[in-house]
């Protein structure tokens with residue numbers, strides 16, 4: 005049958021109450037009501053499969069945990085399960101002393117008796133009796149007159165009074181009485197009051213405070229809007245006598261979807277107590293949702309006296325016991341209620357968090373309240389034990405703000421606005437292409453891939469391995485600013501380029517432009533910086549710097565450049581990494597010039613290229629002066645061999661052979677004038693100074709000679725020992741070392757430049773470099789010294805009686 009064009013022929017409007025001087029609309033709620041959970045009764049009776057005793061027990065314990073103090077646990081006359089559950093709670097002592105068990109009974113003597121039997125021995129119990137009072141029920145269900153309806157309620161109230169008194173005398177149970185004129189909202193207002201007055205009189209014991217009788221006024225079926233319910237409640241509260249002896253309880257159902265509104269307006273109208281179910285389970289469209297009501301109060305700064313700090317575990321228990329889901333859009337509890345997919349919501353939330361963080365810090369410093377004031381989020385998800393992770397989720401409706409928020413949440417990176425726009429485009433493309441929600445992991449992975457950020461799996465073609473930034477005064481001092489001398493920065497570093505280590509050198513006004521200069525010179529990558537920003541990441545000792553860079557080809561009015569990000573404990577390091585991140589994006593898969601050694605007069609590979617070859621072949625990171633020294637050696641060797649050739653390609657093998665020969669690196673001991681045979685290095689004194697003594701043997705010009713000397717450290721000790729064997733003076737001009745490899749494979753490489761003054765009178769000095777490697781760092785240093793000595797034209801002291 006289709007819907008009617010004139011529904012007034014079938015449906016009557018709700019009977020409105022004429023209450024022109026109603027007060028409730030201008031009142032405000034300032035405190036929480038008494039809560040009664042009827043999950044285990046009204047909720048349970050609405051389930052296809054009512055709960056088992058185990059489920060009821062679990063649910064009961066959860067209600068107690070949340071702080072509910074009055075719990076309607078059963079309709080004991082309905083089934084053995086209900087009756088036995090109540091007995092079990094009492095006999096197993098599962099009811100905390102401050103919790104009241106409530107049980108429901110119709111106005112039928114046999115069922116009342118069983119109901120009271122069920123709670124005998126409980127510390128506190130509320131007997132709740134109901135009979136429907138509306139004309140429809142009087143006429144159709146009970147076929148009763150008004151008088152008979154009143155008589156039914158009065159008679160059974162008296163029975164309850166008598167039986168509860170007997171039970172109290174026997175078991176000590178303290179009872180309260182609750183009466184419900186069922187179908188209250190459809191009952192004539194004055195008749196509902198008449199029945200309740202008669203019940204109060206029949207009960208005869210209503211008093212103030214703890215002795216109040218509870219009149220529960222149900223919207224058994226929600227037939228009108230919330231103002232209808234509120235008017236009915238205000239009318240009842242104003243007209244019931246001895247109001248101070250009455251708790252007015254509200255029991256809204258949700259047939260029109262306005263159960264929450266009815267309950268809230270009913271509270272304004274005078275209600276003291278609310279009966280409902282968690283997440284709104286209950287007959288038909290459900291009972292009013294207590295979680296929703298409580299959190300509405302909470303969001304107004306009113307303590308609800310219910311605790312949902314771990315709302316997820318409450319949801320789990322309730323859904324498991326009811327075998328019904330909580331809708332994803334359910335207020336406060338649904339999985340999507342703290343989630344924004346749309347761009348403008350995300351943008352506002354992101355900005356809200358940023359501003360609020362600052363405002364809270366300021367308010368905290370002033371000792372003031374830190375108010376929650378957040379676009380689109382009425383309460384803080386964290387208060388319910390929900391993380392912020394789900395607050396922003398990304399699909400094709402999302403904007404840059406939301407994506408930037410997730411990057412901030414998960415990587416701690418506060419992207420500059422233009423970079424947000426750039427990355428948004430990346431994510432949008434994926435979301436559009438794949439037509440699906442982008443999960444946090446998708447976004448984080450896309451970010452890492454795009455900016456080559458976050459470890460070896462995401463590394464780009466260019467990877468910073470090591471660097472040194474040095475300053476030197478500018479050759480052209482800034483004449484405008486004569487008070488300050490400009491400083492130029494030099495970048496000396498090692499960069500892995502397509503898997504090959506390259507030594508890169510460059511100069512600029514700052515570290516980043518020096519790096520870009522190096523990339524231009526060595527790799528033919530011509531880019532400059534258009535935008536740069538940085539911030540700290542973390543606090544205290546753990547603090548690191550995050551840098552963001554946009555690079556563009558020079559001189560081009562290109563709209564969008566390439567962005568990069570870098571994080572490092574060192575601010576220069578983070579900037580350099582950011583530049584390489586952007587450069588990686590800019591070069592894409594364009595081929596880069598290979599490392600080729602062209603040495604000669606016209607076109608020459610640089611000193612850095614030569615150092616790169618040594619680094620790749622031998623893992624030696626030559627100190628800068630040694631790089632220069634070896635480069636000269638290489639140039640000389642090309643010239644020496646073939647003066648006609650102006651530019652010559654030198655093979656890597658030739659170059660490495662030349663290096664080994666020049667510095668005696670890893671050559672057989674018999675090919676050196678001096679080599680180490682054995683040694684022992686000992687600390688002298690009490691260990692508070694670094695003085696050492698070396699004892700050992702060397703082979704000097706083919707003869708084994710004792711090595712014995714003392715010094716402030718291992719090197720000066722060995723030099724002292726050498727001075728006993730060789731005429732003249734050795735001194736260390738430069739020394740450095742570094743490790744090669746990792747873990748148990750690690751070895752030490754040492755570099756020494758020695759000067760030698762053979763003849764003190766002429767003061768003629770010569771110098772030589774020695775390079776060595778050993779698993780022991782002291783041995784590697786000593787060997788480097790002996791390598792350097794071997795290269796010098798020294799004169800051994802003559803042997804006297806077989807010793808020096």
Ligand SMILES: CC(=O)SCCNC(=O)CCNC(=O)[C@H](O)C(C)(C)COP(=O)(O)OP(=O)(O)OC[C@H]1O[C@@H](n2cnc3c(N)ncnc32)[C@H](O)[C@@H]1OP(=O)(O)O
Pocket residue numbers: 046049079081082083109110111112115134135136145146186224
């Ligand atoms: C709005 C509410 O939620 S009210 C609570 C509703 N909850 C339940 O009904 C769940 C538990 N109920 C039950 O298990 C059963 O209905 C029982 C055990 C209470 C009673 O079962 P039965 O004796 O078989 O009766 P039945 O279920 O058919 O109830 C209808 C009878 O009770 C009467 N009745 C209904 N409500 C009441 C009441 N509040 N007080 C007195 N009698 C009542 C009806 O007039 C009818 O009487 P009739 O048989 O003389 O015509």
Ligand SMILES: CC(C)C(=O)C(=O)O
Pocket residue numbers: 046108134184186187220222223224225255257
């Ligand atoms: C028993 C009463 C209070 C009831 O559940 C209702 O009217 O909805």
